[in-house]
Amino acid sequence: xYNFDVETPGTVADAVAAMGRDEAQALGGGQTLIPTLKxxxxxxxxxxxxxxxxxxxxxxxxxxxxxxIGGATTHATVAREATQYPALAAMASHIGDPAVRNRGxxxxxxxxxxxxxxxxxxxxxxxxxxxxxxxxxxxxxYFQGMFDTAxxxxxxxxxxxxxIPEAANYQKFVQPASRFALVGVFVAKFADGVRVAVxxxxxxxxxRWSEAEAALSSxxxxxxxxxxxxxxxxxxxDLHGTGAYRAHLVAVMTxxxxxxxx
Amino acid sequence: MTxxxxxxxxxxxxxxxxxxxxxxxxxxxxxxxxxxHVGCDTSQCGACVVHVDGEAVKACTMLAVEAAGSExxxxxxxxxxxxxxxxxxxxxxxHHGLQCGFCTPGMVMSAAALLKENPKPSEAEVRDYLxxxxxxxxxxxxxxxxIMAASGQxxxxxxxx
Numbered sequence: 001x002y003n004f005d006v007e008t009p010g011t012v013a014d015a016v017a018a019m020g021r022d023e024a025q026a027l028g029g030g031q032t033l034i035p036t037l038k039x040x041x042x043x044x045x046x047x048x049x050x051x052x053x054x055x056x057x058x059x060x061x062x063x064x065x066x067x068x069i070g071g072a073t074t075h076a077t078v079a080r081e082a083t084q085y086p087a088l089a090a091m092a093s094h095i096g097d098p099a100v101r102n103r104g105x106x107x108x109x110x111x112x113x114x115x116x117x118x119x120x121x122x123x124x125x126x127x128x129x130x131x132x133x134x135x136x137x138x139x140x141x142y143f144q145g146m147f148d149t150a151x152x153x154x155x156x157x158x159x160x161x162x163x164i165p166e167a168a169n170y171q172k173f174v175q176p177a178s179r180f181a182l183v184g185v186f187v188a189k190f191a192d193g194v195r196v197a198v199x200x201x202x203x204x205x206x207x208r209w210s211e212a213e214a215a216l217s218s219x220x221x222x223x224x225x226x227x228x229x230x231x232x233x234x235x236x237x238d239l240h241g242t243g244a245y246r247a248h249l250v251a252v253m254t255x256x257x258x259x260x261x262x
Numbered sequence: 263m264t265x266x267x268x269x270x271x272x273x274x275x276x277x278x279x280x281x282x283x284x285x286x287x288x289x290x291x292x293x294x295x296x297x298x299h300v301g302c303d304t305s306q307c308g309a310c311v312v313h314v315d316g317e318a319v320k321a322c323t324m325l326a327v328e329a330a331g332s333e334x335x336x337x338x339x340x341x342x343x344x345x346x347x348x349x350x351x352x353x354x355x356x357h358h359g360l361q362c363g364f365c366t367p368g369m370v371m372s373a374a375a376l377l378k379e380n381p382k383p384s385e386a387e388v389r390d391y392l393x394x395x396x397x398x399x400x401x402x403x404x405x406x407x408x409i410m411a412a413s414g415q416x417x418x419x420x421x422x423x
Contacts, residue, residue, distance in 0.1 A: 005283040006264070006327045027325075034323045035304050037282070048279065049328055076317070097394025098375065099308065101316040103324060179393065 001037045005046045008082055012055055012158055014130050016133050018048040019154040025049055026156055026241075028108020029074060031100050050107065056158050067164060071107030071157040078106060085170035087261075091186070096179055107157035113205055115146045115236065116180035120206035122170060123160060125186030125197030131159040146205045167220075167261040171253040173200075176238050178250050183246050185209075185253040189261070193217040196254060201235050207233040221262050222255040224253060266330040268297065271339030279326045284321075286310045288326035289322055289336060297337040297367050301396070308395035311368040311375075312336045318375035320394070336351035337367035340374065350412040357417065359408035368395050373409045380414055385420055 006027075007018040020026060025044035027033055028053065050056060056072035057090050065226040067085045069078060079093035095101055095109075095118050110130060123130065123139045130137040132155045139183040141151045149159070165188040175182040181200035188195045195215040198210045199235065215224040230250050235243030263279040271291060289295045289312070295356040297320055305323040306420035312321045313335040339346045347355065349385040350373050360366045369392070376383060383391070386408050390400070397405060407417040 001282040002282045006325060008327065008330075030325065030328075031305060031323055034274075034284075034325070038303065047325075049325070051328060097308070098372065099311050099318045099320045099394050101306065102319050215302055 002043045004044055008052050009011055010052055015053055015180040021046045024048055027089040029103035031104040032112050038221045048189055069160050072105050075101035075104050085164055088122050091118050093169040113147055113149050115205040116200040118184055121184050121186040121197045121199035124164045124206050125188045126196050128160055128162040132157055143206050167258040169260040170258040173249055182255055183249040185257050187257040189220055198250050201250050203234050203236055222258045223256050266327055267335055268332050269331055271332045280383055282328040284322055285324045285326045285329050295336050299367055309365050309369040311371040318372055337370055338364055348361050353408040353412035357404050357408040361407045362382035365397040369405055377413055
């Protein structure tokens with residue numbers, strides 16, 4: 001690793017101020033960023049560690065009944081404490097491995113927007129709101145392609161707010177070497193319709209499968225998906241699976257998710 | 263350089279570190295606690311697992327400055343006060359839970375973290391918890407046996423003899 005300074009702010013205000021330094025980079029749990037730095041794929045001058053910002057940690061229920069998760073909350077904490085949203089807690093409980101879950105954070109995962117990460121599917125599938133130090137961003141506006149988000153330079157995810165669906169499930173087909181999703185599908189059924197978010201598959205990162213959403217909104221059963229398929233064009237193709245294979249897996253995982261809760 | 267202080271295995275420890283100094287480097291190079299092994303250095307293998315404020319973390323994927331003020335436990339802190347092996351360590355010896363021993367510190371630390379949150383895990387839960395600990399010698403079966411034994415459970419039913 002190239003060397004860098006580390007700032008360890010205790011408040012959001014101090015973190016935002018530190019992010020104003022030249023070539024500053026926010027550090028969540030570091031489970032992606034530190035390996036990236038070791039490979040010298042990034043060379044920030046300053047890392048602003050968010051793990052000591054107490055006001056960005058924890059899980060609670062908002063006045064409107066939404067689940068609120070602080071941006072610096074670890075996957076392990078979400079898995080343990082997000083009991084009002086069991087599908088999300090279950091998803092968090094299968095990210096990486098136990099030691100990774102004790103460090104990795106929801107804000108870090110969302111800011112990175114890895115095309116195979118789990119949280120983007122959970123957030124987009126839930127229609128959650130990404131709250132930053134300056135604004136609130138709807139999930140539909142937040143994800144802007146592989147490793148790309150709506151975040152501005154220096155902007156910090158302070159909280160994520162999830163509406164609680166009537167039913168939800170996440171199905172992950174694990175790529176066994178990396179433990180990331182080869183394909184992951186998050187299905188959430190709300191009173192006004194069903195959302196289906198897919199991670200691991202598209203070259204554009206997480207996306208909503210609108211045809212499946214329409215079919216499931218009128219008939220929430222795995223059978224409603226019969227005949228629906230996605231094209232392999234634009235899907236990630238690598239040594240772990242072709243685009244066509246991933247496209248097929250999306251339909252299989254969506255059916256499994258619906259079967260799990262329908 | 264930044265001066266950091268933490269408690270390691272119950273004793274005060276301090277040192278001057280760079281921003282990029284990993285917790286694993288601080289423990290091994292500064293404090294000379296070489297029981298914490300660095301296998302892959304890419305947060306895959308788990309040989310470097312230590313406890314920070316009671317939680318298992320990969321010491322190769324945490325900055326030393328982030329552990330400032332914390333209570334850190336390494337494999338050197340696992341033995342009983344009289345120097346005898348802890349229940350988990352003894353179980354690894356009794357059940358041949360190691361061959362070359364390189365992954366063992368991380369295995370022991372992960373096992374301790376598991377048994378703290380789940381004192382009587384099933385075999386499947388043990389295997390699931392060890393997802394981030396890689397061993398290239400044992401095929402895991404004897405490690406699983408050792409952890410089942412350390413939890414006070416019968417090891418006879420453990421699969422794949």
